[in-house]
Amino acid sequence: MQFKAPVESYSGQVREITIGKGAKALKIGGETTLPFHFFDEGSIPNPPRFALEVWDMEPVTWAKWLLEPFKDVVSDPVKWAMKCAKDFAVDAVCLQLASTDPADKDTPPEKAAALTKRVAEAINVPLIVYGTGDEKKDVQVLSKVAEVCDGENLLLGPAIKENYEEIAKAALQHGHALIAQTPLDINLMKELNIKLGKSFPPDRIVIDPLSSALGYGMEYSFTLMERAKQTGVIFKDGMTQMPIIANLGGECWKTREAKESKEQGILWEGVTALSLLLAGANILVLRHPETLKLLREIIRRG
Amino acid sequence: MFIIGESIHIISKVVSQAVKERNPKPIQELAIAQTKAGADYIDLNLGPARKNPEETVQWLVKTVEEVTNLPLSIDTLNPVAMEAGLSICKKRPLLNSASGRTDSKERMLPLAKKYNTDLVLSVLTDRGCPPDVESRIESIMETVAYANELGIPNEDIWIDPILLPVSADQKQVGEALEFMKILPDILPGIKSTIGLSNISNGTPEELRGILNRTYMVMLGRYGQHSVIADALDKELISLNKGEMPEITSLIYRVMDGEEVDLSSLSQKERDYLKTTKVLKGETLYSHSWLEV
Numbered sequence: 001m002q003f004k005a006p007v008e009s010y011s012g013q014v015r016e017i018t019i020g021k022g023a024k025a026l027k028i029g030g031e032t033t034l035p036f037h038f039f040d041e042g043s044i045p046n047p048p049r050f051a052l053e054v055w056d057m058e059p060v061t062w063a064k065w066l067l068e069p070f071k072d073v074v075s076d077p078v079k080w081a082m083k084c085a086k087d088f089a090v091d092a093v094c095l096q097l098a099s100t101d102p103a104d105k106d107t108p109p110e111k112a113a114a115l116t117k118r119v120a121e122a123i124n125v126p127l128i129v130y131g132t133g134d135e136k137k138d139v140q141v142l143s144k145v146a147e148v149c150d151g152e153n154l155l156l157g158p159a160i161k162e163n164y165e166e167i168a169k170a171a172l173q174h175g176h177a178l179i180a181q182t183p184l185d186i187n188l189m190k191e192l193n194i195k196l197g198k199s200f201p202p203d204r205i206v207i208d209p210l211s212s213a214l215g216y217g218m219e220y221s222f223t224l225m226e227r228a229k230q231t232g233v234i235f236k237d238g239m240t241q242m243p244i245i246a247n248l249g250g251e252c253w254k255t256r257e258a259k260e261s262k263e264q265g266i267l268w269e270g271v272t273a274l275s276l277l278l279a280g281a282n283i284l285v286l287r288h289p290e291t292l293k294l295l296r297e298i299i300r301r302g
Numbered sequence: 303m304f305i306i307g308e309s310i311h312i313i314s315k316v317v318s319q320a321v322k323e324r325n326p327k328p329i330q331e332l333a334i335a336q337t338k339a340g341a342d343y344i345d346l347n348l349g350p351a352r353k354n355p356e357e358t359v360q361w362l363v364k365t366v367e368e369v370t371n372l373p374l375s376i377d378t379l380n381p382v383a384m385e386a387g388l389s390i391c392k393k394r395p396l397l398n399s400a401s402g403r404t405d406s407k408e409r410m411l412p413l414a415k416k417y418n419t420d421l422v423l424s425v426l427t428d429r430g431c432p433p434d435v436e437s438r439i440e441s442i443m444e445t446v447a448y449a450n451e452l453g454i455p456n457e458d459i460w461i462d463p464i465l466l467p468v469s470a471d472q473k474q475v476g477e478a479l480e481f482m483k484i485l486p487d488i489l490p491g492i493k494s495t496i497g498l499s500n501i502s503n504g505t506p507e508e509l510r511g512i513l514n515r516t517y518m519v520m521l522g523r524y525g526q527h528s529v530i531a532d533a534l535d536k537e538l539i540s541l542n543k544g545e546m547p548e549i550t551s552l553i554y555r556v557m558d559g560e561e562v563d564l565s566s567l568s569q570k571e572r573d574y575l576k577t578t579k580v581l582k583g584e585t586l587y588s589h590s591w592l593e594v
Contacts, residue, residue: 186586187469187586187587187588190586191590194588194593195590235586237585237586239588
């Protein structure tokens, strides 16, 4: 008797979100089936998207093989972002405003916003912008970035439980999408989306559940993303139907393992990224362009 | 089902202060209030009882027995305190609790036989809390067999499945309920209890009550013998007495997967419906579950 594999169909949908404007516009999410379930009913209108992480200051903690691809541009964020867009076939650039950390350089919001605008205008792909996670500073920085980059349709974050109201207001006012971030807890994730949804359109939210590296909690991120997808696609829970961002580059490259050798670093980032892709990440932020190339190849062959 | 009043527990500032100062008044007020409210047992939760365990528990027992005739549940992990408490109770007490952990089997469990008490047995083992129904069954069968061998019959044993908060692990809520449903089949004659308020641990304070009450009704459907709960929650007592049949039957209907038209329900009924769906695992939990 021939084995006939069952074909499932689902009634939920991950929302499709567009970032960037005009020719740069990039669609994320929109699937009506589970991640990579090409054998089931439903559609996957957008492939996984990849971004490379660019800092607004020259990093001092990055391993030399990580800096190698950008060594001639790391001190100039605009050139660095342009190189990513031009040479490394990214879908988006992710600008990490590391210098705004009050415990470090404490760059003022105006300066960070001006730089962000220059980067956004210089590249032909959409821009993701991350604050440092400092509850108070991020409000000032991200609000200013939103204002100065009005109309660019950035993907801005992180908006967290403690500060989402003001950041959401600025994002809404200036036409940007929002990253809602919660610390590896699916219930808190849903809670933040509900709270945000009261004043900010759910179809302009991207979920960042926090991505942990292989060996450092990856399975928590995996389970969470998987559950969020299932709850959204199978059980139609509207508060888990947002596309998911896996900002994993930094987490992987700060591990002891990634600092031991280039091969190990690429593997660490690659395995984490592939796992989270299978769990349902719709857009991934990496650091090394070779990892990005490797992943695209794996997806292409699969 | 029997209500074991939980208000006298050492985590409460009022209680711990009163115990520290040996001030009977706050303790007795709580005992009287719970008795008046309709509790069937008074739980005395001493925690680890590291300081003067025997003297502390005996003071507590005597203080409470001065103002109530209800039987007591002695709630501590310290076998020395447990023995001291059980030995002086006027009415047949409840030993709360022993488990499948080696030290508990050796030091706690035998006290139930020695002092002829009822015994709460939890599913815990040396490996911790069993993660699903099957492993709970495996653990409890082993522990109950051990108790039976010591001469403690099933009728004197109240099984505690160890309840985790819905906000911490939503899946476990269903596992515990499923386990309680199966219990009468695998251990005929056995009784049961549960730390009901655990279900709402971590949930905003004002929303805890409805979680506790809903879960109690769900458990009650499967013959739950007792709950350790907030006896001062009037609605909980009322529900337990069967005084709110529309709510009870609504919860059962939702448990059965019946489609209920929200617009035909009152606000209160809608809240119970949504809560049942969360506790069933049908809706993903968030603190705003009543608002969605």
